[in-house]
Structure formats: C-alpha cells, structure tokens
Amino acid sequence: MEGKNSILASPTMVIIIxxxxxxxxxxxxxxxxxxxxAFQFDPNYLVTRPWTLVTYMFLHTSLLHLxxxxxxxxxxxxxxETRxxxxxxxxxxxTSGILSAIGYTFLSGPIFNISPGPMIGASGAIYGVFAALTMLEPDVHVYVYFIPMKLKHALVLFALFDFLMAGSSDMIAHTAHLSGLFVGLYMGLRIKKIQExxxxxxxIGRW
Structure with missing residues (x-):
C-alpha cells in the first residue's frame, strides 16, 4: 500500500523515472x-506529428544530458511541488515544454537567424519549472558550479547565457530554453498572485 511519501506520489519523480x-x-x-x-520533435513536422510536442521531452542525447x-x-x-x-x-x-518547442520553431529564424532542426530533451520544460520556482522563492540560495547565489540571480545568469549563445552552432536549443523560461515566469507569477x-x-475573513 503506497503512502503519501511514495515516489509515485511525486510527479517529478514519475517524470524522472x-x-x-x-x-x-x-x-x-x-x-x-x-x-x-518517431518521438523527437522536428519543426518541419509540427502539424503532421503533433504528439512530438510532448514526447521529445522524454528523450535525451546522452547519459550526461539525462x-x-x-x-x-x-x-x-x-x-x-511543495510550494x-x-x-x-x-x-x-x-506547458513550458510544449511552448518551448513552438517558440524554438517560430523564433529561431526570425530573431536569431538560425534554422531549427530536430530537438530532444526536457531542458525547456525544466527551465519553466526553474523560472516558476524563482517567482515564488526568488531569494532561496542555490549553487551554480559550486558558487552560492540567490535563485533569481541564477535565473538571470542562465537566461543571459542562452540569449548570448542563441545564434551559435553549439547544437543546443537556446531559443527553446528561453521560451520555457518566459512561460515559467508567467505561470509562476499567476500562481503567486492567486496564493497572495x-x-x-x-x-480578512478572520475579522
């Protein structure tokens, strides 16, 4: 019998599995x-293979990437989850993962003059989670390459890196990262306002 602390009770752990x-x-x-x-996302087949907007998030290029x-x-x-x-x-x-793929498709060429190819990985979706958590807990301390900093500063650092590298040929979908980040910021802000x-x-009801 599974309790509330079961691994399967955490959607994060289910996604990792x-x-x-x-x-x-x-x-x-x-x-x-x-x-x-069959399951990678390719902008050229966005309309004919819509399921790949979701399935590409569960694929990774290497063990290190995973x-x-x-x-x-x-x-x-x-x-x-806790917050x-x-x-x-x-x-x-x-939502961040799906809109990351769409942003990658339509922003890469017009803004950064790069032709988007097939893409795999959960990075865009994770950027959304990262950004949403930052909106809710901006002053939490994290370590970025062993350097302590606030979560909001880490987000700015990663966003700046992706923006500066978006036009490079390093085979990383920086526009997908940035798209996921902005989706996460918006959704995190909405959650914060609702909670407040x-x-x-x-x-007020106590009075």
Whole structure:
C-alpha cells in the first residue's frame, strides 16, 4: 500500500523515472534509432506529428544530458511541488515544454537567424519549472558550479547565457530554453498572485 511519501506520489519523480526508462530504450541497438525518430520533435513536422510536442521531452542525447537534466528537475521540481502543488508542477512542466518547442520553431529564424532542426530533451520544460520556482522563492540560495547565489540571480545568469549563445552552432536549443523560461515566469507569477489573494481573503475573513 503506497503512502503519501511514495515516489509515485511525486510527479517529478514519475517524470524522472519515465525519462530514465526512455533513455534505456534509446540505447537498444536498431530499436533506439527508430524510437528517437518517431518521438523527437522536428519543426518541419509540427502539424503532421503533433504528439512530438510532448514526447521529445522524454528523450535525451546522452547519459550526461539525462543526468544533468534529471538532477536539476529533482531539486527544482520537488521544491515547486511543495510550494505550489503537484498539479501546478505538471501544468508548468508540460506547458513550458510544449511552448518551448513552438517558440524554438517560430523564433529561431526570425530573431536569431538560425534554422531549427530536430530537438530532444526536457531542458525547456525544466527551465519553466526553474523560472516558476524563482517567482515564488526568488531569494532561496542555490549553487551554480559550486558558487552560492540567490535563485533569481541564477535565473538571470542562465537566461543571459542562452540569449548570448542563441545564434551559435553549439547544437543546443537556446531559443527553446528561453521560451520555457518566459512561460515559467508567467505561470509562476499567476500562481503567486492567486496564493497572495487567497491568503489575503483568509486574513480578512478572520475579522
């Protein structure tokens, strides 16, 4: 019988498990190639393969890519669950991930003069979680490459890096990161206002 503290009670942990299982499928000879081809996001097939707006988030290019993303998701995702709830975490993760792919499709060329190719990875969705948590807990201290700083400063640092590198040829979807970040900021702000209004109503109701 599973209690409230079960791993499966945390959507963050469920996403991590699914991404890990998906990575094992990617590693299977022959099968992995067709698996990635079927579920990666390609802007050229946005209309004909809409499911890839979701499935690409569960694919990763390498073990290091997977480990880094899942480590960041674990810390930020579980913190956001505590601060905003499981449903909000899922809404932010998937909305940010989907709009990251759409932003990558339509912003890469006009703004940064790059042609977007196929994309995989949960980074855009995780940026959304990161940004939403920053709106709710901006002064929480984190370590970025062993350097302590406030969460809001870390977000600015990562956003600046992605903006400056957006036009590079480093094979990283920086426009997807930035799109997810702005979605997360918006959703985090909405949650913060709702929570503040709820708290204010409860306070007034006591009088």
């Amino acid at each position: 699914l991404c890990t299982l998906s990575f094992f499928l990617e590693m299977i000879p022959y099968v992995g190639y067709f698996y990635v081809s 480990l880094f993303n899942m480590l960041v998701l674990y810390f930020f995702g579980t913190a956001l 905003a709830g499981n449903r909000q975490l899922l809404a932010i993760f998937f 209004n709820t708290a204010r109503s409860r306070y």
